[in-house]
Amino acid sequence: MNEPKVKRDPEGTRRRILDAATQQFSAHGLAGARVDAIAAAADTNERMLYYYFQSKEGLYVAVLEGMYVEFANHGVNEDLSGLQPADAIRALALSTWDYFRANPQWLNLINNENLHGGQYLARSAKLREASSPVISLLSAILARGTTAGEFRADVDALDFYVTLVAMGYYVVSNRFTLKAFVGRDYSEPSVIEAVSTMQVEMLLSFLRTASAAAPLHPASVGTTARRDAARMT
Template identity: 70%
Template sequence: MSQPTIKRDPEGTRRRILEAATEQFTSLGLAGARVDAIASAAGTNERMLYYYFTSKEGLYVAVLEALYVEFANCESNLDLSGLKPSDAIRSLAESIWTHLQENPRWLSLINNENLHEGRYLQQSAKIRETLSPVVELIRTTLGRGAVAGEFRADVDALDFYVTLVGMGYYVVSNRFTLKMFTGRNYFERPARTAISNMHVDMLLSYLRPTSSAPASS
């Protein structure tokens, strides 16, 4: 009697390992995560984990890469071309901040990697590639705004992106200490909406061209 054919699903196995590893690294960090627990949660064995990712550190880098790609794709796939430049900046900012708010495990991993001083991200050949489309989207939008006279022409797209992300990142990554320290929960919609609107106004104010009119004597 012939043996039943075993259906292999390498991509499915790899995806399950990444998902299980994301949960482990988010809650326990690189040091606390266990390879056997990741393999068990993924429904596979340690041998397959090492086959796909070489080591626990290699798996950790792959998890970081996957989350950076997801974050970047969310923004670079936005179609802002039909919006006024100021509306495009608002839409982009709100999209980035919403993604941060809805994906706190991404922040946990980034905070953990900062404790490692970025040395595992440094091993990735893909990380900077994920950033380029988002920065180019911002550069294009800033350029449209400059041509239309809405924005100043000397804004560095990368610096602007880092500033924009930083505004949303701080509020989310420090949400618990901010609540204890200030008594305000920035994860509740009224407070979240108010501070997001403030941040957008600050960004657009910075982008406006400075007046070229001569000062009166």
């Protein structure tokens, strides 16, 4: 009697290896992650790991690539075309920062790779392609804002995106050390809302033209007038 054939699922095996490796690298870094533990968690053997990824370092690069692509796609998948330019910037920023809070593994992996000086990411031939769609999306939003007379025309989309990402990344990545250092818990919902509101307004204030700038709060106007009067006396 013939034994039933085992159905091969190469893509499923590869996916399980990547998922298991993501857990290991996020928790232990490149040096501390164990190939045998990854293979066991993926319900496969070490031979298959080397078959698909050639080496532990090759697997690590594949994990980083996948995480960056997923992050970039998250921004692109946001439907912002129907929003006014300022609302689209706000939605993109809040969605990006929410992604960090929902994906602590991503932060751990990026922090670990920075300890390696980015040398393993530099091996990726396709990584930079991942950022192109979200930069194009942001460029389109900025262009719409410029056409509408709301945004400045001299904003570099890449620099602005890096700044947007950095604002949210810092308070999430450093939430534990910030709590110990300054005594404020930046993972508390009320603090998240207050800081996010401030950061969005900072981004929009940079983008606005002089004619489109939001009017000053009455208290601020009074303070400014008193300061100007003092200078003239």
